[in-house]
Amino acid sequence: MTPEVMLAGGYASALMLGALALEWLSAHTHRRSIRYRTAGFAYHADHDAWTCPEGEYLWPHELDHERRLMRYRARAHVCNACPVKERCTDSDHGREVVRLLDPWPHSEAGRFHRVIAVMLVALAGLVLLVAIVRNHAPLELAVLGTLLGVTTVVGRFLLRDLRNHPAGFPEPTRSRGSRSWSSRS
Amino acid sequence: MAGERRGLLVSKGWIQAVILVVLIGFFVLGLLAYRTYQAKPPIPERVVDPAGELLYSGRDVERGQEVFLNNGLMEYGSVFGHGAYLGPDYTADYLRRSANYVSRSYGGARSDRAAQRTTEDFRTNRYAERTGVLELTAPQAEAHRRLVGHYSRFFSEPTTKNGLRPDAITDRDDLRALTAFFGWTAWAGAAERPGHNYSYTNNWPPEPRVANEPTANVIVWSVLSLIALLGGIGLLFAAFGRWNFLGWHGREQATLSFRTPGDVALTPAQRACAWFFFVMAALFVVQVVVGAASQHYRAELSSFFGINLAELLPFNLMRTWHVQLAIFWVATSFVAAGIFLAPMIARREPRGQGKLAFLLLGALAVVVFGTLIGSFLGVHGLLGDAASNWFGLQGFEYLDLARIWQVLLSIGLFVWVFMLWRVLRTRLRGEHAANMPWLFFLAALAIPAFYAIGLIAQTGQHFTVNEFWRFWVVHLWVEDFLELFTTVMVAYMFVLLGVVRERVALTVIFLDIILYSLGGVIGTMHHLYFSGEPAEHMALGAFFSAAEVIPLTFLTVEAWSFLQLGAAQESKSRTPFPHRWAVLFLVAVGFWNFLGAGIFGFLINLPVVSYYEIGTALTANHGHAAMMGVYGMLAIGLAMFCLRYLIPAERWPERWARISFWSTNLGLAWMCFATLLPLGIAQLYKSVNDGYWEARDLRFLTEDTNALLEWLRLPGDIVFIVGGALPVLYIGYLGIRHTVKRVTLEEPEDILFTEVSEPAGLPKPDVEEAAAARVT
Ligand code: HEM
Ligand SMILES: [Fe+2]
Numbered sequence: 001m002t003p004e005v006m007l008a009g010g011y012a013s014a015l016m017l018g019a020l021a022l023e024w025l026s027a028h029t030h031r032r033s034i035r036y037r038t039a040g041f042a043y044h045a046d047h048d049a050w051t052c053p054e055g056e057y058l059w060p061h062e063l064d065h066e067r068r069l070m071r072y073r074a075r076a077h078v079c080n081a082c083p084v085k086e087r088c089t090d091s092d093h094g095r096e097v098v099r100l101l102d103p104w105p106h107s108e109a110g111r112f113h114r115v116i117a118v119m120l121v122a123l124a125g126l127v128l129l130v131a132i133v134r135n136h137a138p139l140e141l142a143v144l145g146t147l148l149g150v151t152t153v154v155g156r157f158l159l160r161d162l163r164n165h166p167a168g169f170p171e172p173t174r175s176r177g178s179r180s181w182s183s184r185s
Numbered sequence: 186m187a188g189e190r191r192g193l194l195v196s197k198g199w200i201q202a203v204i205l206v207v208l209i210g211f212f213v214l215g216l217l218a219y220r221t222y223q224a225k226p227p228i229p230e231r232v233v234d235p236a237g238e239l240l241y242s243g244r245d246v247e248r249g250q251e252v253f254l255n256n257g258l259m260e261y262g263s264v265f266g267h268g269a270y271l272g273p274d275y276t277a278d279y280l281r282r283s284a285n286y287v288s289r290s291y292g293g294a295r296s297d298r299a300a301q302r303t304t305e306d307f308r309t310n311r312y313a314e315r316t317g318v319l320e321l322t323a324p325q326a327e328a329h330r331r332l333v334g335h336y337s338r339f340f341s342e343p344t345t346k347n348g349l350r351p352d353a354i355t356d357r358d359d360l361r362a363l364t365a366f367f368g369w370t371a372w373a374g375a376a377e378r379p380g381h382n383y384s385y386t387n388n389w390p391p392e393p394r395v396a397n398e399p400t401a402n403v404i405v406w407s408v409l410s411l412i413a414l415l416g417g418i419g420l421l422f423a424a425f426g427r428w429n430f431l432g433w434h435g436r437e438q439a440t441l442s443f444r445t446p447g448d449v450a451l452t453p454a455q456r457a458c459a460w461f462f463f464v465m466a467a468l469f470v471v472q473v474v475v476g477a478a479s480q481h482y483r484a485e486l487s488s489f490f491g492i493n494l495a496e497l498l499p500f501n502l503m504r505t506w507h508v509q510l511a512i513f514w515v516a517t518s519f520v521a522a523g524i525f526l527a528p529m530i531a532r533r534e535p536r537g538q539g540k541l542a543f544l545l546l547g548a549l550a551v552v553v554f555g556t557l558i559g560s561f562l563g564v565h566g567l568l569g570d571a572a573s574n575w576f577g578l579q580g581f582e583y584l585d586l587a588r589i590w591q592v593l594l595s596i597g598l599f600v601w602v603f604m605l606w607r608v609l610r611t612r613l614r615g616e617h618a619a620n621m622p623w624l625f626f627l628a629a630l631a632i633p634a635f636y637a638i639g640l641i642a643q644t645g646q647h648f649t650v651n652e653f654w655r656f657w658v659v660h661l662w663v664e665d666f667l668e669l670f671t672t673v674m675v676a677y678m679f680v681l682l683g684v685v686r687e688r689v690a691l692t693v694i695f696l697d698i699i700l701y702s703l704g705g706v707i708g709t710m711h712h713l714y715f716s717g718e719p720a721e722h723m724a725l726g727a728f729f730s731a732a733e734v735i736p737l738t739f740l741t742v743e744a745w746s747f748l749q750l751g752a753a754q755e756s757k758s759r760t761p762f763p764h765r766w767a768v769l770f771l772v773a774v775g776f777w778n779f780l781g782a783g784i785f786g787f788l789i790n791l792p793v794v795s796y797y798e799i800g801t802a803l804t805a806n807h808g809h810a811a812m813m814g815v816y817g818m819l820a821i822g823l824a825m826f827c828l829r830y831l832i833p834a835e836r837w838p839e840r841w842a843r844i845s846f847w848s849t850n851l852g853l854a855w856m857c858f859a860t861l862l863p864l865g866i867a868q869l870y871k872s873v874n875d876g877y878w879e880a881r882d883l884r885f886l887t888e889d890t891n892a893l894l895e896w897l898r899l900p901g902d903i904v905f906i907v908g909g910a911l912p913v914l915y916i917g918y919l920g921i922r923h924t925v926k927r928v929t930l931e932e933p934e935d936i937l938f939t940e941v942s943e944p945a946g947l948p949k950p951d952v953e954e955a956a957a958a959r960v961t
Binding site for chain 2: 003004007011015018108109112113115116119120123126127130169
């Protein structure tokens with residue numbers, strides 16, 4: 001095998017690994033950042049409820065289809081009497097916590113990472129194709145061909161994943177200024 | 186507000202920590218400045234052969250450095266690994282060529298004895314401090330004489346085949362001086378420091394012919410800096426594993442409604458920003474086109490798509506324009522964004538600010554065009570020596586511009602800070618000096634303050650000293666003060682949008698200052714491992730700059746996304762969030778901070794890696810991913826944010842914003858991954874395996890496989906320019922063509938949003954406002 005083939009194969013594999021790492025990272029960042037807004041609050045999946053740092057429960061309160069999120073709320077009178085209310089909420093209807101089903105901008109940030117991942121795999125494919133065009137020994141073709149097969153599989157996986165994660169930007173994106181504003185109010 | 190000052194919103198401990206970290210950092214940097222002057226490689230008064238005949242004088246070295254800089258040769262090749270990458274590194278080149286000659290004259294490469302004597306000749310330090318005389322051995326002296334001939338032929342080449350203009354340098358004295366300068370750097374690269382067994386440059390460049398290998402310091406501090414990184418990350422996660430440490434627990438926002446762009450009245454200075462952003466976009470387009478042209482010289486040296494453009498626009502001219510415009514357009518955007526945000530923070534704008542803004546833009550234009558023209562005159566050798574320094578080209582990579590423009594730019598940036606102060610004055614009086622308005626002001630002040638430090642570098646001054654001060658600007662700007670200003674601005678944008686609480690934003694800013702300054706201040710020295718500084722610069726630089734990676738990864742994965750959360754649509758706003766693409770550009774900033782600055786930066790940060798790779802595509806890979814990825818994307822993001830209010834909502838070209846976002850990012854990623862990274866790795870491999878000189882040799886870079894790699898970037902470049910830069914220009918054009926007409930000098934309290942107590946009841950836009958927004 002010529003050094004070029006080894007380099008092309010190695011680099012294409014590295015690109016694919018990088019793409020998969022990005023894919024993982026995009027999910028991971030999302031998970032972590034969600035924690036900020038609910039920092040100090042614990043979610044109990046078995047009850048589908050949260051507890052606040054002071055131990056009060058927040059129960060499901062509204063499923064917002066339009067914004068794809070679930071709202072949980074604590075009892076108003078408990079919150080209003082709470083000594084740390086100032087640091088927690090300015091609502092008098094009890095502290096609310098939301099669980100986002102597919103929140104923007106993380107949805108689109110994740111999409112950004114996934115698109116880059118797809119690009120990396122496409123580049124890996126291109127590198128392998130160029131190497132195949134330039135090197136024809138049977139062993140070389142076998143190695144490069146196999147890798148190209150792997151690239152296709154990974155690429156399809158990433159593409160499907162990309163399709164399953166829409167940008168989720170709350171439309172309408174094209175605001176039309178005060179005209180649309182007044183027409184909707 | 187006057188009378189009662191608003192107290193500090195966060196704990197005093199933050200301020201104390203910041204002061205401590207910054208003071209310690211700059212104290213150490215001060216010591217290192219002192220050591221730089223003390224331990225720089227000496228410039229001999231006379232360099233002589235064994236018979237005592239003068240080869241070159243200290244004045245020649247100085248003169249050669251001026252020729253090198255004023256002709257823009259640092260934008261063609263490099264010295265001590267710093268400069269451009271098309272030409273050779275002249276330190277390594279001189280060393281290689283003279284070592285080859287010396288070795289031949291002792292009996293050739295195959296003789297052990299010859300190799301040993303060559304090494305001895307170069308490593309023995311025959312400089313006598315008392316007399317100021319450096320005596321070279323007979324073969325070394327003869328090698329020097331021959332190299333005068335070699336470099337004379339090279340630089341007076343009558344064609345453009347080297348990428349320089351024809352007959353670039355023809356004056357015999359200049360050519361002699363230039364060779365003397367190269368010779369002196371090569372001497373410092375191999376001669377052992379008194380009392381040490383390594384050279385003035387910590388044995389850089391790698392050169393087996395003179396036994397230049399990584400020193401013990403290079404290895405030890407590489408290992409220790411790795412440990413610093415891992416330890417730092419561990420500590421960070423231990424400390425922050427529990428977020429309550431920072432005193433933030435998620436807080437619910439009042440329901441709010443974003444004001445629709447077009448309903449937000451603008452001040453005269455804000456409206457002037459439209460022109461700033463248009464200029465920014467134009468400079469951006471020129472910068473990338475010029476960059477593509479300079480890239481083309483690598484792939485196809487002798488002709489530019491068949492035309493011999495090099496006669497008029499040689500490589501080094503393209504390169505210096507490319508580098509300087511990058512700084513200019515990013516700075517333009519920062520300046521404009523500052524002017525735009527200030528009245529929103531102060532809720533008022535004094536009269537005359539709009540005029541001042543236009544004046545500043547005019548001054549900026551003078552500096553930009555002055556610089557571009559000056560570079561042209563300098564590279565073409567059309568100015569005399571002194572004039573070239575003042576009006577042509579000083580020639581320090583990144584600080585290339587002529588002195589007059591450098592002074593003017595510094596003054597202009599101070600004027601900008603003064604403009605911000607005019608607006609913020611009353612607001613500042615009512616605030617604790619560590620609250621956000623003050624931090625905004627101080628972060629802005631740091632920008633010209635550190636730019637002005639670049640004035641200490643002077644073409645006729647010792648190269649090592651110049652490099653030291655030059656990187657105060659290059660490094661401290663991008664890795665400390667711009668990051669800081671960025672965080673303050675982004676935090677403020679979200680505070681103004683009503684989606685992040687001021688207290689939380691303040692905490693993030695303080696955390697940011699501490700984390701960046703901890704590693705970033707002393708980390709400046711990671712650029713100076715091999716430029717003639719003593720070993721402690723390398724030790725401290727490696728150790729502390731490793732810590733820089735921590736905030737980059739941390740801020741990306743953690744705090745940065747915390748700020749982004751602000752944009753989430755969980756509150757029940759009925760108006761659409763107006764800043765989709767501004768926020769996504771900020772997402773991109775986070776990504777490139779992580780990849781371009783954090784990963785690609787650390788990739789070349791260990792002294793032992795830097796030793797072999799400095800001045801290769803691996804540095805370019807990091808430079809592009811970090812500079813365009815972080816500050817380029819940020820500049821565009823800020824422009825998008827402001828332009829959103831400058832362009833009436835119905836004119837806002839959502840589609841072009843989207844196209845430009847994807848194209849800039851994909852284009853940049855393609856450029857790094859298709860060409861710069863793999864080529865850099867190939868060069869690193871070559872450098873360790875065969876030698877640094879070989880890795881930098883154009884014959885290696887243009888050989889079969891590597892030439893292919895250079896071509897592979899083409900699609901990415903096209904996407905970047907056509908899909909990325911041009912749409913930004915179009916959006917900038919819309920900004921000046923349709924600037925929102927409503928003008929005010931007073932802003933309402935919540936400029937960018939209104940709080941709505943009942944989700945159902947949206948505030949009715951008053952008729953007048955709506956009408957005004959339509960006048961376009
Ligand atoms: C946004 C942040 C950053 C920007 C814009 C940036 C930009 C640059 C640029 C343009 C260069 C090229 C210098 C030259 O060609 O002489 C460079 C070099 C370098 N950078 Fe960065 N950088 C950033 C962050 C970092 C970080 C975090 C590290 C390390 C942890 C780092 C380490 C290095 C090293 C080791 C070099 C090569 C040394 C040299 O040749 O001077 N950079 N950087
Ligand atoms: Fe740096």
